[in-house]
């Protein structure tokens with residue numbers, strides 16, 4: 100499941116939510132999709148992560164429906180490449196990407 104926010108005035112989509120849209124509106128509606136499929140546009144490997152994480156961890160940006168979303172890739176590192184399709188999740192307070200197909 101993936102949750103994002105859409106400006107009620109111009110329809111621009113955001114995740115995370117903004118206080119104010121670039122159009123000036125401060126009114127957003129929440130949109131929840133069961134299955135959000137995006138693609139990895141860039142990523143990096145973190146070998147010395149914050150406390151509580153076991154290295155290495157993979158942080159990337161996924162593009163989904165016009166948004167560029169920062170999150171953590173969870174899955175086989177061998178499959179992680181720019182352009183692969185991933186499913187986005189943010190229902191448990193963190194944003195993660197998992198490979199599909």
Ligand SMILES: [Zn+2]
Pocket residue numbers: 106107108109110111120121122123124
């Ligand atoms: Zn707007």
